[in-house]
Every structure is written in structure tokens, then in C-alpha cells.
């Protein structure tokens with residue numbers, strides 16, 4: 598059975614957006630798997646994969662890291678149902694994936710970083726604080742104090758997604774990896790934070806419910 602190395606916080610909380618993407622693909626394709634919980638401080642347990650980030654999957658002899666590479670691997674392993682169901686959709690999904698990583702995450706990360714800090718395993722707190730404060734250039738407390746200031750940037754990104762999804766059920770018409778990828782990122786935010794993410798985006802809220810139903814998650 599596939600083993601997924603999955604980021605874990607305090608109280609067994611699973612919140613990594615990239616790991617959620619892999620779990621969304623596995624759920625959509627109904628591929629059975631087990632998880633190996635990995636804290637930020639457990640990087641030595643990932644040495645076999647030749648890098649230090651999750652997700653990683655182990656499938657018999659195969660070891661694959663990076664959520665995009667894992668998505669391609671799982672599509673080759675079990676083509677039905679397809680996550681790249683037509684000509685050009687794999688390439689379009691790649692572009693959407695980069696957009697989510699860069700635009701959606703860049704907007705949401707400052708808003709939820711203090712919430713994530715509150716949920717990481719106690720042994721990871723110092724590492725998380727140091728590495729994220731270095732990335733943000735301010736303390737987590739200073740970022741938390743700017744919550745109201747950070748919200749409009751998230752709303753701008755969400756309103757673009759809303760305008761797209763208001764006209765169709767899935768981002769590229771039919772369900773593709775684009776939906777699974779964004780689903781993973783929203784799982785990250787909703788798992789760690791109380792932010793009312795979809796309060797002004799009803800079509801996105803409807804898509805979110807539709808995705809949970811389709812995936813059984």
C-alpha cells in the first residue's frame with residue numbers, strides 16, 4: 598500500500614496544503630494509502646527521498662516527492678478517473694498550480710501564519726518561528742496584529758477565483774487537478790484558521806461543498 602509522509606502538527610492535526618493535494622488525488626482516484634506523520638523537526642526521516650519536504654510517497658520501490666510530481670505519478674499509475682482529462686489540461690493545471698502557490702499562498706500566508714504557529718507541534722515552535730519570521734521580515738505577533746490589513750489581499754485573490762467558478766462547476770469545466778490543488782490549499786487555511794474564508798464568495802463556497810462531496814473528504 599502507498600505510504601504518504603504527511604506533515605503533522607499538535608494533536609495529530611494534518612494541515613500541509615501540499616500534502617492535502619496528494620490526499621485529494623488519492624481520494625479522487627480511490628487509491629488506498631496509509632500516512633507516516635512527519636513534524637518539521639523530523640527531516641531525517643525524509644532522507645531516503647533525497648530532499649527534506651513533504652509530501653513524499655513510497656509505493657513499493659518507488660519514492661516520489663513534490664505534490665506536482667506525485668500527481669503525475671498517480672495519474673500514470675492509475676489513469677481513471679483522470680485528473681488531466683484532455684488535451685492541454687495537464688499543462689493548464691501546471692500553470693494553475695503555480696498561480697495557487699504564488700498568488701493564493703502569498704496572499705493567505707501572512708493572514709494565517711500566526712494561526713499555524715499556534716497549531717504546530719510544540720517541538721517545532723522555535724524552528725517555525727525562526728524560519729517564518731525570516732521569510733516575512735517581521736515577528737509573528739506583528740503579522741497577527743496586521744490581520745485586518747492583510748484581509749483585502751486575500752479577498753482580491755478570492756474574487757478572481759469567484760468570478761471564474763461562478764460560470765462553471767469546476768475551474769476548467771470538468772474536475773481536474775486544478776480543483777484538487779486549490780482544494781488542498783483551502784484545506785490548509787480552514788484547518789488552521791477560523792478566518793471566514795468564503796463569506797463574500799458564494800460560488801466558491803458552493804464549489805468547496807461540491808469538492809468535499811466528490812472526494813468524500
Ligand SMILES: N[C@@H](CCC(=O)N[C@@H](CS)C(=O)NCC(=O)O)C(=O)O
Pocket residue numbers: 604613614615616637649650651652662663664665
Ligand atoms: N513544491 C513542494 C512544496 C513542499 C513544501 O514546501 N512542503 C512543506 C510542508 S507544507 C514542507 O515540507 N516544509 C518544510 C519546512 O518548511 O521546513 C510541493 O508542491 O510538494
